[in-house]
Amino acid sequence: MSRKGIGFGVFLIAIGILAFLIQFGILSGSVLMVFINHAELTVSLILIVVGINMIFKKYSFVKVLTWLAFFVVMIVYGNYAEVDVEKSSNDTSKTFAVEQYKETGNGELNLSASAINLNVGSTDANLIDGMVKNVGIDHKENYKNDNETAIIKFETNSKDVFENFFKNLFTAGKFSIDRKCNLNLNSSVVWDVKMDLDAIDSDIDLSDLKVKNLDIDGDAGSFKLTFGREYKSTKAKIDADAAKVEVFVPVDSGIRVKIDGDASSTDFNDISLERKGEYYISKNYEEMDEKIELDVQIDAGSLKISGI
Structure with missing residues (x-):
């Protein structure tokens, strides 16, 4: 696989794993809902990841680590804010x-x-x-x-x-x-x-x-x-x-x-x-x-x- 495809591949694999875990109830859907409700935060994190990858583009492992870190933050913050997301989701x-x-x-x-x-x-x-x-x-x-x-x-x-x-x-x-x-x-x-x-x-x-x-x-x-x-x-x-x-x-x-x-x-x-x-x-x-x-x-x- 080319270096350019590593980061995107990791991104797709992580999305698939998260979707799988949510479908089977292992993770709460609020993990991703936080990032939908807080689009500014999501965009900021993605820009940081992309920026780091541009600076260290020679190092393939950086792409893997940064995207993995992105999804770790998503899971941790999503679980932390789960109660608030459920309240806002139900108030429709x-x-x-x-x-x-x-x-x-x-x-x-x-x-x-x-x-x-x-x-x-x-x-x-x-x-x-x-x-x-x-x-x-x-x-x-x-x-x-x-x-x-x-x-x-x-x-x-x-x-x-x-x-x-x-x-x-x-x-x-x-x-x-x-x-x-x-x-x-x-x-x-x-x-x-x-x-x-x-x-x-x-x-x-x-x-x-x-x-x-x-x-x-x-x-x-x-x-x-x-x-x-x-x-x-x-x-x-x-x-x-x-x-x-x-x-x-x-x-x-x-x-x-x-x-x-x-x-x-x-x-x-x-x-x-x-x-x-x-x-x-x-x-x-x-x-x-x-x-x-x-x-x-x-x-x-x-x-x-x-x-x-």
Whole structure:
């Protein structure tokens, strides 16, 4: 082996040994998590090792000793700071809330999210509240018509993705990232909701919400939507590619469905719909006071509509 390859070889061997010891519980994952949480310290130590190797580049044993010393420091300091790392690693959940004005009766929500587990439900405590785990979230609030209509924009970001990936890898031995967002909308407000979702595993429960319009643009995910009878006329547009879409509708509401695209499968369960032109329509559609209209465009995915 050339002299240039000795140091890098030792580095790779040491990383492999540490990963092996962590996977089998011989060492704590905090050994490496300390260096992820304290990137400045890690970079400083690496620069010192590289600098020493440049000065003594004629001596191969120096490369071996310096990299071994680097990992010894990592193990010792990691075990010393284990308690602090565990506390910081577990503190990844945050709550949020948007207060409701008494004048606010209408809401417009625009949500953009990717690579998370999304749950949507209802609340009476605030205009919007919820919790995020391993997810950064930004939001903006605007109001119009003397606070009668709230315009809320939520957007998740990926600031902590890589940090959380390594935390899961080294502390739990998993390659996945546990990213969650629970979002609750006020049940007394009439909502227009627009969602731009990518790589999402979602459970969107609107059964207790007054939803006037719903527009979902989703790719490469799993989407479960449950509608209720809280609003007299709900119009929903779903555009999904490479996705599994499950829709649950109350059988005692008037249902009209339009399906376009090239879904791999389309199923109707526990609901009777008749084909009339380009629509599937429930027999009671014209009679019912509450109506739900679905416009579904799905490609390379599956669609299931079930009655509840």
